[in-house]
Amino acid sequence: MDRLALFFERFSLTARMFYSGLLCGSTGDQISEHAGHLHVLKQGKLKITRPDARQIVIDTPSILFFPRPRVHRLHGPLQAGAELVCATIEFGAGMLNPLIASLPEPLVLPLTALPELEPTLQLLFAEAFSELPGRQAAIDRLFEYLFVLLIRSAMNTRLIDSGILVGLSDSRLGKAIQGMHESPETSWSLEQLAQLAGMSRARFAAYFRQVVGMTPFDYLTSWRLGVSQTMLRKGNSLKLIAAAVGYANATALTRVFTQRIGMSPSEWLAGSRTRQT
Structure with missing residues (x-):
């Protein structure tokens, strides 16, 4: 059972x-309205400053991932510099993607903690520091693959200690979460979800909140609305979307969407299209 598949299908x-x-000195502000930033430090020392947080200093080869849009600047030593490769990652950062929402800001991991990424990183560095034909396309695809491997590693090795990745890796909670992912149109009850997990209702509810950081039904609502956002971008009608994610009609979906997002589906879609242009 591929517990990450539906994330990549929906977002x-x-x-x-x-x-x-080689970065010698400082960059301008790194910011995007709809994407995160993935920086891979091959060697050197890198300082990261943010307008509203403490600075970060990295002096060992590492991955630095801002999963959501966040203003930051990179600084390399003026003489020695910092050798790095950087990419924007769009994976529903402006949407209710529970996976992105659960990641720490930022995620900093030394490459020594991710030995399974080494073959991909070698390819990434080889392409990044070359002038081969098709270089941009190759690097972009490698970054996408690197991101998948990073999320897989975070789930399998518990690099992150809370949130949906931990829930998915849990032998009991993972079954209930997978059920919600596969069938958001189902009128799930707490008892049904607890049965999937092989737990009592009370124990399931408490354990889910402890591990994932929200109640099962708060998570289900977020997943349904995230799916709704993807379907809206694809041009589906509200009536069709409502049926696909478990709401009685378009009015019921609009009410929950507006309460959670702060704007109606049509307003959100208009803003999303504006940010993409």
Whole structure:
């Protein structure tokens, strides 16, 4: 059972490399309205400053991932520099993607903690520091693959200690979460979800909140609305979407969508299209 498959089916993954080389000095503000940033430090020392948080200093080869849009600047030593490759990662950052929402801001991992990524990183660095034909397309696809491997590793090795990735890796909670992912149109009861997990209702509810950080029904609502956002972008009608995610009609979906997102589905879609242009 592939517990990550539906995330990649429901939310489109797109990577775009925008920098590779030796950074001597500072960049401008790194910011995107709808994408995160994935920085891979090959060697050197890198300082990251943010307007509203403490600075970060990395002096060992590492991955630095801002899963959501966040203003930050990168600084490399003026003489020695910092050798790195950077890409934007769009994976539903402006949508209710529970996977993105559960990741820490930022996620910093030394490459030594991710030995399974080494073959891909070698290919990434080889392409990034070359001038081969098709270089941009190759690097973009490698960043997408690197992102999948990073999420897989985070789930399988518990690199992250809370949130949906931990829930998915749990032998009991994973079954209930997978049920919600596969069938958001189902009128799930707490008893049905607890049965999938092989737990009592009370124990399931408490354990789910402890591990995932929200109640089962709060998570189910987020998943339904995230699916709704994807379907809206694809041009589906509210009536069709409502039936696909478990709401009685378009009015019921609009009410929950507006309460959770702060705007109606049509307003959200208009804003989403504006950000993409």
